[in-house]
Amino acid sequence: MAFHTVDLGAHIGTKILSDIPTLLSGKHASEIRQLLANRVVLVFPQLGMTDDEQIAFTKTLGTFKTEDSSNGEIFKISLDPKETDRADSLRASFYWHIDGTSSDVPLLASILSPRCLPAEGGDTQFCNTYAAYEELPKEDKALIAGLRVNHSPAVSARLLNPDMDYEHYRFLRTLAKDLPLVWLHRDGRKSLILGSTTEYVVGWGPEESRDLLVRLQDWATQPRFVYQHKWSMGDLVIWDNTGAMHRAVHYEADSGRLMHRTQLEGEEAFLNHIVEPA
Numbered sequence: 001m002a003f004h005t006v007d008l009g010a011h012i013g014t015k016i017l018s019d020i021p022t023l024l025s026g027k028h029a030s031e032i033r034q035l036l037a038n039r040v041v042l043v044f045p046q047l048g049m050t051d052d053e054q055i056a057f058t059k060t061l062g063t064f065k066t067e068d069s070s071n072g073e074i075f076k077i078s079l080d081p082k083e084t085d086r087a088d089s090l091r092a093s094f095y096w097h098i099d100g101t102s103s104d105v106p107l108l109a110s111i112l113s114p115r116c117l118p119a120e121g122g123d124t125q126f127c128n129t130y131a132a133y134e135e136l137p138k139e140d141k142a143l144i145a146g147l148r149v150n151h152s153p154a155v156s157a158r159l160l161n162p163d164m165d166y167e168h169y170r171f172l173r174t175l176a177k178d179l180p181l182v183w184l185h186r187d188g189r190k191s192l193i194l195g196s197t198t199e200y201v202v203g204w205g206p207e208e209s210r211d212l213l214v215r216l217q218d219w220a221t222q223p224r225f226v227y228q229h230k231w232s233m234g235d236l237v238i239w240d241n242t243g244a245m246h247r248a249v250h251y252e253a254d255s256g257r258l259m260h261r262t263q264l265e266g267e268e269a270f271l272n273h274i275v276e277p278a
């Protein structure tokens, strides 16, 4: 059975050369999970899995997360309202984010494969938030230990619609959560929790909050922590949502870009452990 790995960058990304029967057998599932934890993004080039195969492969890796949508077990990602009733809010995917910051237990991983690709744009970028934390200067690690950040879907929604009505804004604010800036995981590793849902650092003023959050996001998204995937039909990419931010590179809403997504249920709460102030 074929199973070969090739690292893509020093800090992030591994390409796995395999075939569908090998992957569906589950024989390498624990190795894939370990690679996912260590490399954050795994690329399976030009496999050509069907929806059913993608679902079956996802189930070999953990607990399958049923999508909260009318599309059954596959979630369609598109900016075309004819494809999904979420097209409007999916424009938020152009900004760096972590999925599920309104949940206590964010999803573990997402798996994407294209069904139609745009003529221009539409790559997906990922940054390794474990490596970004590890490489922070020690003064910054001391500065941010113990800090919490308020995350709210109202922030990213406001990026898309600054004129949203008050009722909608209040609803989104009810989903806000204070999350640790540094996530101490059960395996002892630490990652940064950042992205377009960050509202403010708890207890800090607006200017110093934004200054720190912008500076840390700029740090975490430096090229050495980033892998950018240029999609080919048949590709399948999985990323560790607990150790990465991701975003889509701009593409036009009418470009036809259509991705099919499956997900793995989270296994670890944001608040499992608290990093004590230095």
Ligand SMILES: [Fe+2]
Binding pocket: 093, 097, 098, 099, 246
């Ligand atoms: Fe996302």
